[in-house]
Amino acid sequence: MDSQIKGVSTGTTILAVTFNGGVIIGSDSRASIGGYYVSSKTINKLIQVHDRIFCCIAGSLADAQVVTKAAKFQISFHSIQMESPPLVKAAASVLKELCYNNKEELQAGFITAGWDRKKGPQVYTVALGGMLLSQPFTIGGSGSTYIYGYADAKYKPDMSKEECLQFATNALALAMGRDNVSGGVAHLVVITEEGVEHVVIPGDKLPKFHDE
Amino acid sequence: MSIHDFKESNFIPGNGGLDRKVSTRPATSLSCAKRKCFKMLDESPEPGWLSEEVKTGTTIIAIEFDGGVVLGSDSRVSAGETVVNRVMNKLSLLHDKIYCALSGSAADAQTIAEMVNYQLDVHSIEVGEDPQVRSAATLVKNISYKYKEELSAHLIVAGWDKRGGGQVYVTLNGLLSRQPFAVGGSGSSYVYGFVDAEYRKAMSKEDCQQFVVNTLSLAMSRDGSSGGVAYLVTIDKKGAEEKCILGNELPTFYDQ
Numbered sequence: 001m002d003s004q005i006k007g008v009s010t011g012t013t014i015l016a017v018t019f020n021g022g023v024i025i026g027s028d029s030r031a032s033i034g035g036y037y038v039s040s041k042t043i044n045k046l047i048q049v050h051d052r053i054f055c056c057i058a059g060s061l062a063d064a065q066v067v068t069k070a071a072k073f074q075i076s077f078h079s080i081q082m083e084s085p086p087l088v089k090a091a092a093s094v095l096k097e098l099c100y101n102n103k104e105e106l107q108a109g110f111i112t113a114g115w116d117r118k119k120g121p122q123v124y125t126v127a128l129g130g131m132l133l134s135q136p137f138t139i140g141g142s143g144s145t146y147i148y149g150y151a152d153a154k155y156k157p158d159m160s161k162e163e164c165l166q167f168a169t170n171a172l173a174l175a176m177g178r179d180n181v182s183g184g185v186a187h188l189v190v191i192t193e194e195g196v197e198h199v200v201i202p203g204d205k206l207p208k209f210h211d212e
Numbered sequence: 213m214s215i216h217d218f219k220e221s222n223f224i225p226g227n228g229g230l231d232r233k234v235s236t237r238p239a240t241s242l243s244c245a246k247r248k249c250f251k252m253l254d255e256s257p258e259p260g261w262l263s264e265e266v267k268t269g270t271t272i273i274a275i276e277f278d279g280g281v282v283l284g285s286d287s288r289v290s291a292g293e294t295v296v297n298r299v300m301n302k303l304s305l306l307h308d309k310i311y312c313a314l315s316g317s318a319a320d321a322q323t324i325a326e327m328v329n330y331q332l333d334v335h336s337i338e339v340g341e342d343p344q345v346r347s348a349a350t351l352v353k354n355i356s357y358k359y360k361e362e363l364s365a366h367l368i369v370a371g372w373d374k375r376g377g378g379q380v381y382v383t384l385n386g387l388l389s390r391q392p393f394a395v396g397g398s399g400s401s402y403v404y405g406f407v408d409a410e411y412r413k414a415m416s417k418e419d420c421q422q423f424v425v426n427t428l429s430l431a432m433s434r435d436g437s438s439g440g441v442a443y444l445v446t447i448d449k450k451g452a453e454e455k456c457i458l459g460n461e462l463p464t465f466y467d468q
Contacts, residue, residue: 146405148430149407153465
């Protein structure tokens, strides 16, 4: 579906996984036009919308950039009004409202992940039509089709940070290996109460599997 | 915010046009599958099985080990949104120690398998011994390639012969390629990552059987066109052993 989007699309693989004490959000870095020209090898699809809340985008890049910009503004305004850091659910809801109210024009889906004081680490999916769903982990983008089986089999609740990093890296590597519109480097962001840590894994350092 | 003119379709999850197959648990009855499938409420009055082509939208897998092969498949046959057969065995015999796994259009796949079964019987009488797996695969490939515009079926051929041991051949679209393992059918998309990660060279027969069962279970739980029971065939030099694993005996994963 992503590869039928006109213009630049992030035919992509994105995921977010909760672990014991935090959440990891990750993506590949390829942007393509029509599935046959890579317009950027190093695009960053992980957008920081607040101190401990990130979202990642799949679908039309233009739509996603506009929506996240609007969401970023609304969330910081909301957090100033409330005089406290926003809840992850609030950030996800803002994205959802934008997607649902403009569902005819927009073609972008989001994964929101972050940490807040009330519920700890959380992951929310906002699908194309504006559905909002909370899940322990989620995968999205065109490359996610290929890793449903892997994610279902390998995910365990309450993993440690290292196990979770390994799970996310493997999942991205497998998807990038099978999906032609996902590739480049793997971007991972680890969000915990203490702070935010970026991990970038270049293509040649990704885990290799049996036929590589 | 204005009041929307709420249409029924706004509230159906998955209405965003994501082309992925909707996931259902292995269907134990037709009405169960229909209830669990998310559909547009304005369906056409005529049931799908009257007008839609019957497909074995499916998950098939074959893997070789030292001394034989293991083939596996699900058992769902669909015509549009209707499940017309929930217990079809898609592992079809081509010869004593050569089987093929069917996917794509049910009619095309069955016909190819029957034709090759006949051609192999004649061939094995002519040469006076059991045919090679490569011969069977070549016969399938010849039909698939010659009629590639008319046919839409993909068969994975696997078996054991004394010259090459266990072998798996892929015949998609008329190509012939030997691989250590192969997956096919609509459900295979969801398990590419899993098989890439889990496959190791030189697995034992039991490991292969477990690998096949796990893969089928994962694919069946994500692909709307795969489901039912899992059929397994293990072929080695002693012969072929068929096994059926019911829906509730399949391995389950964290969310089931």
